[in-house]
Amino acid sequence: xxxxxxxxxxxxxxxxxxxxxxxxxxxxxxxxxxxxxxxxxxxxxxxxxxxxxxxxxxxxxxxxxxxxxxxxxxxxxxxxxxxxxxxxxxxxxxxxxxxxxxxxxxxxxxxxxxxxxxxxxxxxxxxxxxxxxxxxxxxxxxxxxxxxxxxxxxxxxxxxxxxxxxxxxxxxxxxxxxxxxxxxxxxxxxxxxxxxxxxxxxxxxxxxxxxxxxxxxxxxxxxxxxxxxxxxxxxxxxx
Amino acid sequence: xxxxxxxxxxxxxxxxxxxxxxxxxxxxxxxxxxxxxxxxxxxxxxxxxxxxxxxxxxxxxxxxxxxxxxxxxxxxxxxxxxxxxxxxxxxxxxxxxxxxxxxxxxxxxxxxxxxxxxxxxxxxxxxxxxxxxxxxxxxxxxxxxxxxxxxxxxxxxxxxxxxxxxxxxxxxxxxxxxxxxxxxxxxxxxxxxxxxxxxxxxxxxxxxxxxxxxxxxxxxxxxxxxxxxxxxxxxxxxxxxxxxxxxxxxxxxxxxxxxxxxxxxxxxxxxxxxxxxxxxxxxxxxxxxxxxxxxxxxxxx
Numbered sequence: 001x002x003x004x005x006x007x008x009x010x011x012x013x014x015x016x017x018x019x020x021x022x023x024x025x026x027x028x029x030x031x032x033x034x035x036x037x038x039x040x041x042x043x044x045x046x047x048x049x050x051x052x053x054x055x056x057x058x059x060x061x062x063x064x065x066x067x068x069x070x071x072x073x074x075x076x077x078x079x080x081x082x083x084x085x086x087x088x089x090x091x092x093x094x095x096x097x098x099x100x101x102x103x104x105x106x107x108x109x110x111x112x113x114x115x116x117x118x119x120x121x122x123x124x125x126x127x128x129x130x131x132x133x134x135x136x137x138x139x140x141x142x143x144x145x146x147x148x149x150x151x152x153x154x155x156x157x158x159x160x161x162x163x164x165x166x167x168x169x170x171x172x173x174x175x176x177x178x179x180x181x182x183x184x185x186x187x188x189x190x191x192x193x194x195x196x197x198x199x200x201x202x203x204x205x206x207x208x209x210x211x212x213x214x215x216x217x218x219x220x221x222x223x224x225x226x227x228x229x230x231x232x233x234x235x236x237x238x239x
Numbered sequence: 240x241x242x243x244x245x246x247x248x249x250x251x252x253x254x255x256x257x258x259x260x261x262x263x264x265x266x267x268x269x270x271x272x273x274x275x276x277x278x279x280x281x282x283x284x285x286x287x288x289x290x291x292x293x294x295x296x297x298x299x300x301x302x303x304x305x306x307x308x309x310x311x312x313x314x315x316x317x318x319x320x321x322x323x324x325x326x327x328x329x330x331x332x333x334x335x336x337x338x339x340x341x342x343x344x345x346x347x348x349x350x351x352x353x354x355x356x357x358x359x360x361x362x363x364x365x366x367x368x369x370x371x372x373x374x375x376x377x378x379x380x381x382x383x384x385x386x387x388x389x390x391x392x393x394x395x396x397x398x399x400x401x402x403x404x405x406x407x408x409x410x411x412x413x414x415x416x417x418x419x420x421x422x423x424x425x426x427x428x429x430x431x432x433x434x435x436x437x438x439x440x441x442x443x444x445x446x447x448x449x450x451x452x453x454x455x456x457x458x459x460x461x462x463x464x465x466x467x468x469x470x471x472x473x474x475x476x477x478x479x480x481x482x483x484x485x486x487x488x489x490x491x492x493x494x495x496x497x498x499x500x501x502x503x504x505x506x507x508x509x510x511x512x513x514x515x516x517x518x519x520x521x522x523x524x525x526x527x528x529x530x531x532x533x534x535x536x537x538x539x540x
Contacts, residue, residue: 051416077418089413091406101399102406106418156418 004029004191005050005081005160009059012042012049012215019045021215023059027160032182032192034202034209038236042215043195044086047162051083052076063160077106082158086165088149092138096129099137099152106156114157121188122151125181143174150181160191167198179205199236200226211235244372245493251377252489253482254384255442259462260481261391262435264474265428268408270319271327273471275334277436278459279341283310284440285450286345289354296358304437311433315426323425338456345452353451356444363445376445383442387435388478395474404428408474461488461513468520470527479529488513 003026012020020042027033035043048054050061052073061069068076077083082103091099100122109115123130126147132140137148146166153161163182167175179201182192196202203209204226211219219235226232259277266274284307291299318337322330362376395401400423407414407424415421443455462481469480491512520528 053412053416072421073412073415074418074420077416083416085413085416089410089416091409091413093409094402094405098402101402102414102417102419104399105403105414105420152417 002029003027003062004064005193006062007046007050007059008062010046010049010056010061011058012045012054013057014054018057019215020049023212023215023217025210025217025220027191027193028207030186030189030191031208032186032194032206034206035193035195035212036197036199036202036209036236037212037218041212043212044164045215046212047083047164047193047195050076050081050162074106077156078108080108080159082106082153082156082161084146084149084153084161084163084166086168088142088145090137090140090145090148090152092136094137095133096135096137096140096148097133099148100129100133100155103152103155106158109157115155118155118157122154125154125184126151143170143177146170146174146178147181150178154185154190158190160193161185162193162195164195165197166194167196167201175201199232200229203232213237241493245490247373247377248493249486249489251380251446253486254381255439256458256462256465256485256488257478257482258384258387258435258439258442259458260466260469260478261388261474262432262439263462263466263481264471264477265404265435266319266432267466267471267477268474269404269411269425269428270323270330272319272322272330273327273334273463274314274432275331275459275463276314276338276341277432277462278455279338279345280307280311280314280433280436281440281443281455281458282345282450282452283307283341284437285356285444285454286349286354288356288358288440288444289450292355292357299358300441303440304434307437307440308430308433311429311436312426315429319425319429342452342456349452351452353449356448356450359441359445360448363448374446376442379445380442383438387438391431400424400427461485464514464517468517468527469529472527473529476527476529480527483528484513484517487516 005027008024010020010023011018023042023046035046037043045054049056052068052071052075056069060067063079063081068079091102128144129148129151132144137145140148150163150166166178170178175198182194182205186192194202194206203221204223206223209221210217211221221232221235259281263274263277266272284303287303287306288299291302294302314337318333322333359376362379363374366373366375366378395405403414403419403424404427406417407419407421411421439455444450461484465480465484466477467480469478469483470476488509492509
């Protein structure tokens with residue numbers, strides 16, 4: 001496995017309080033890797049550290065073999081890592097199309113032909129994004145906004161896609177839509193790091209799932225562990 | 240006749256204030272910084288025009304733009320950038336300091352007596368036979384304001400840089416997470432505010448050619464009040480607020496008797512009347528006059 005994203009002894013502190021402690025893991029090219037754990041385990045903090053939103057107190061963050069620690073968020077994103085943020089962070093007063101175009105800010109290639117292909121693919125994946133292109137994004141339902149947020153990250157054509165709780169607050173059938181989209185995204189060769197609360201579903205879906213507890217890596221689970229509820233619960237609560 | 244004249248003058252005042260409001264609103268949008276020193280950018284432009292009096296007017300105006308833009312960008316690099324993560328109160332106090340610093344420098348360098356700008360005095364002539372006292376500068380101010388605002392709307396709505404600016408103004412952190420370059424967007428907004436300040440300097444000196452170190456200071460205070468009353472968190476509401484207070488000032492100045500004791504003699508009681516209106520608006524619509532009800536995001540009072 002060639003690691004495309006690698007954390008090596010990452011430590012993040014908020015003041016004196018450690019949020020992430022000595023966290024090391026690797027995400028291989030083309031993999032879907034899950035990151036689960038209870039509230040406050042440090043999942044979002046880990047994503048924020050990768051993106052340069054919070055400074056790493058110690059340790060290394062490497063993307064394609066090069067350190068990206070200390071870079072500004074826009075520099076990280078422009079180097080090929082896109083984020084679907086928690087709470088979707090859609091611009092309610094902009095149109096759906098404008099929201100989608102904002103995703104292009106992180107795109108490296110300026111080739112128009114590949115741009116058109118990517119838009120077609122995204123429209124195929126999420127037809128509502130094309131259908132409601134001229135609407136204000138604030139008028140979309142939560143599930144539609146989530147689809148827009150993923151579409152917006154995809155038009156940046158990232159090598160690695162980070163998702164921060166994409167299924168939060170969604171109805172079950174919309175959760176299916178999100179996970180189906182993730183499968184299609186993997187087929188495209190995009191590497192996915194998925195932070196989720198839905199532990200069982202994530203473990204079953206991802207190639208590997210890291211369980212965080214109190215800012216530390218407690219266990220690594222494979223798809224086979226998804227059926228083992230006891231093991232899952234034990235890992236989740238760090239017992 | 241008099242009414243029309245007063246209304247046109249009020250429109251002129253409103254247009255100039257609208258331009259200043261956009262300049263202040265653009266920077267507030269991306270930096271959450273209220274630039275109290277905005278008037279001193281106009282002042283610097285006015286002095287530049289006064290000091291280049293003998294030059295070809297076009298060259299004089301170009302120099303004015305160069306000086307004001309240079310000063311604006313110096314402000315951005317030397318003050319705004321180091322304070323980017325400071326609290327809004329710190330940033331406001333810093334711009335107060337810059338404002339007084341620039342006024343003091345102007346007093347020391349050019350004396351307290353002031354200078355007169357002769358660049359565009361032709362614009363001060365009345366249109367037509369002189370019965371209606373509408374000056375050319377009134378028309379020029381309104382036309383320039385309309386063109387500048389239209390250009391800005393096009394820029395914000397039709398270009399990707401404009402889209403990035405709107406996104407950054409609404410939610411800066413998310414914009415950066417999408418790859419929007421923070422420094423570029425901020426520098427561009429500050430640059431535009433400088434261009435607008437230089438434009439205001441040229442128009443303002445055509446109508447009010449006598450330049451002192453406190454030039455445009457009162458206008459800035461009125462515009463700041465106007466943008467707060469209009470609603471600072473949206474560019475268009477801030478612009479309308481600037482226009483409204485300019486219009487109100489111009490209209491009250493025209494309609495109030497200039498001599499007599501009561502109710503409000505213009506010049507003496509003009510500010511009282513304007514700020515009385517402002518207090519009334521803030522009591523009735525604390526969210527901002529032009530902000531839709533129930534959409535407050537920035538605390539005003």
